[in-house]
Amino acid sequence: xxxxxxxxxxxxxxxxxxxxxxxxxxxxxxxxxxxxxxxxxxxxxxxxxxxxxxxxxxxxxxxxxxxxxxxxxxxxxxxxxxxxxxxxxxxxxxxxxxxxxxxxxxxxxxxxxxx
Amino acid sequence: xxxxxxxxxxxxxxxxxxxxxxxxxxxxxxxxxxxxxxxxxxxxxxxxxxxxxxxxxxxxxxxxxxxxxxxxxxxxxxxxxxxxxxxxxxxxxxxxxxxxxxxxxxxxxxxxxx
Numbered sequence: 759x760x761x762x763x764x765x766x767x768x769x770x771x772x773x774x775x776x777x778x779x780x781x782x783x784x785x786x787x788x789x790x791x792x793x794x795x796x797x798x799x800x801x802x803x804x805x806x807x808x809x810x811x812x813x814x815x816x817x818x819x820x821x822x823x824x825x826x827x828x829x830x831x832x833x834x835x836x837x838x839x840x841x842x843x844x845x846x847x848x849x850x851x852x853x854x855x856x857x858x859x860x861x862x863x864x865x866x867x868x869x870x871x872x873x
Numbered sequence: 874x875x876x877x878x879x880x881x882x883x884x885x886x887x888x889x890x891x892x893x894x895x896x897x898x899x900x901x902x903x904x905x906x907x908x909x910x911x912x913x914x915x916x917x918x919x920x921x922x923x924x925x926x927x928x929x930x931x932x933x934x935x936x937x938x939x940x941x942x943x944x945x946x947x948x949x950x951x952x953x954x955x956x957x958x959x960x961x962x963x964x965x966x967x968x969x970x971x972x973x974x975x976x977x978x979x980x981x982x983x984x985x986x987x
Contacts, residue, residue, distance in 0.1 A: 762916070791973040800980065801917075801962065806973030814974045848916050852973065859905045859924070859968055862975060864916030 760785065762851050762865035770871045776837040779868045783830050783851030789813075790832040791862060792824060795846040804847075807832050808854055836870075844872045876900045877965050879978035886985050892950040894981050896963035899944065903965040907975070908937060908948045911960045920961075921948070953985045 763782045771777050783790050791814075792804040803816040807826035824834040830851075836843055846869050850862035878897045886892045894908075904925040909917035923930040923937045923946070930937050936949045950957055960982050964975040 789973050791975070793975075793977075801964075801975075801977040803974045803976070808973065814971055816974070850916075850975075854972060859922075859966070859972070861907060861919050861922055862973070863919055864909075866914075866916045869914075 762849060762863055764847075764849055764865040764868050766868060767866065768869045768871075770873060771839050772873050773839055773841060775839050776835060777839060777870060778833055778835045779847055779849075779870075781832045781834075781849035781851075781865060783832070783849075784863060787851035787853055787863075788830050789852045789854035789860075789862075790826060790830065791850045791852075792832070792834050793848045793850065794818075795848060795867070796844075801848070804834065839872045841872050843870065845870060875979075876903075877963060877976050877978040879961075879963060879981050881981050882979070883982040883984070886953045886983065888955055888985055888987050889952045892948075892953045892957065892983055892985065894948040894950075894961050894963075894983065896946050896948075896978050897944060898946075898965055900965070900967070900976075901944070902967045903976075904968050905966050906937070906939060906946050907964045907966075908935075909962045909964060910957075911962060911980070917962060950983075953983075955985050955987050958983060958985050 789808040791806040806814040826832045846867045848867045850864045853860040907922040908920040911917045
């Protein structure tokens with residue numbers, strides 16, 4: 759079974775631009791969560807999508823947004839990029855079955871550099 | 874406010890010995906805990922998890938212990954192998970409406986020497 763895939767793997771942008779990152783979950787997984795990893799803040803939760811609806815949101819400004827499509831693929835968008843947005847962006851998918859917790863499985867991440 | 878803390882930034886162990894990685898949490902609403910391993914330039918890999926209704930879970934060389942009264946969990950790796958060298962993160966979730974939200978510790982760098 760293919761794992762979580764993320765595209766692109768590396769991205770360089772300049773301040774003020776916007777960027778869109780893509781995540782394809784493991785087949786059959788319906789929940790996609792996004793995380794930001796930086797040396798200073800560690801791994802921080804951005805948001806979770808399930809059945810095309812945002813279910814949870816972390817403490818990030820409104821410049822960070824996302825969406826999920828009917829095939830469970832998800833995109834996240836960052837507008838008006840700032841230098842501090844340079845990070846590894848990870849997405850994770852899970853089955854999200856009712857009644858028990860289902861572990862999240864991570865993709866390789868997208869390394870975003872803002873110049 | 875860091876709700877999940879890994880107080881040891883690094884740990885060095887000899888091959889064949891036991892590695893013990895520790896994690897403390899402050900949020901009593903956490904009801905599910907996980908350990909992930911991460912190599913550079915890769916996403917975290919799920920290792921093992923434990924529900925708050927248990928105090929121990931074993932999977933091969935990996936055992937996770939949970940002490941709810943102390944709000945402490947630990948990961949034991951026996952025997953340690955050089956391939957275990959990586960960054961280890963503990964994570965926790967409250968489940969329910971926060972199902973998809975994991976709160977991570979800062980990570981512990983494990984180095985296993987041959």
